[in-house]
Amino acid sequence: MDLLIKQARIKDGEALQDVAIDNGKIVEIAPEITGDAKEVIEADGRVLIPGLVESHIHLDKALIADREPNKSGTLQEAIQVTAKLKPTFTEEDIYSRAKQALEMIISHGATAVRTHAEFDPAQGFTGFNTIMKLKEEYKDLIDMQVVAFPQEGIFKAPGTEKMMYEAMEMGADVVGGIPYNDAPANEHIDLIFEIAKKYDKDIDLHQDFADEADNTSIEYLCEKTIKEGYEGRVSVGHLTALHAMEPEQLAKVIDLMVKAQINVMPLPATDLHLGARNDQYNVRRAVTPIRKLRDAGVNVALATNNIRNGFTPYGNGDLIQIAMLAVPVGHLGGADDLPTVLPMITENPAKALGLKDYGLAVGKKADLVLLDTKAVATALIDFPERSYVIKNGKVTVKVDKKVNILR
Missing domain, CATH: 2.30.40.10 (Urease, subunit C, domain 1)
Known part of the structure; x- marks a missing residue:
């Protein structure tokens, strides 16, 4: 032995x-x-x-909170300050920060990770190439899946569509997308499926990250997933808008998600920090309804999202801390509930990532x-x-x- x-x-x-x-x-x-x-x-x-499985993180944007702080704590300012900083990122800078963040999650027990890697016409493939380099460098320490991620949108940022195809040719493992930050959202989803089918890759979307449920595309995504025969191959992060849905509508949406076998990655550290910033009283948690998703049979995997940047100004790469944060937030501390949380950072994300053996x-x-x-x-x-x-x-x-x- x-x-x-x-x-x-x-x-x-x-x-x-x-x-x-x-x-x-x-x-x-x-x-x-x-x-x-x-x-x-x-x-x-x-x-x-x-081994713990980190199913949704942004290594290329880690550890920049001190450079351009998000003073309002809103999603809008997080996107703005990050977009302002990205053109200043050098390959050496991204490599140093991403390596530090990667070693944080490895030291805390992660043996597999799915990281989103950004690119756009303004910054090119600097970040994406650096993450691909780290994937190879750390392959004996952690299995890494790299998501081709268009943070600034595709149609909103002309030239990004071509870069999506280029990223897949360069070795991206998963097709990423962000329907809520592009227009129209449904066409964004259609394009993501077109690319995914061309390269036979899974899909991972930043989905319906909002305090309200008045402009969601999750229903369309589920219908598209079933139509294209992609059940079980689509994951979504955030999905916070579901917390604001009326019970009747929510039940229908969750039923559709079960049929489409959508994997959901709640990101409590980020979603609690950015959510419900405009609530003046009785401030909402603004986290996707973890218990209801779990009880319906949706595969739920808790994840970190960001470490110390405009979206999440704290964190140390410890998935157990993320899981413990989700316990009170999602009312998961009951005698029957607590045993369901550890699988949300082990077996469940492994299933979402399609990990073999x-x-x-x-x-x-x-x-x-x-x-x-x-x-x-x-x-x-x-x-x-x-x-x-x-x-x-x-x-x-x-x-x-x-x-x-x-x-």
């Missing part, structure tokens, strides 16, 4: 398990495994989970995280250290935490 993890907690109420890893795969899980291993990790009853089972890729806590039920609320992060059967992160209480 290459690696043997001894006495890990995989499920509460069941015996501790040994996990044997060889050639990057999990080859055996049993209460006791004997045999030689090149490396042995003594879990001592600590919780072992599949993912999971904690024999025959799966050995992408694992050993948490410094001893109960799966409290794995989130303990905010545990990631004692070990394992990628393709190799230890990539190790954290030794010692606490001394002085009297």
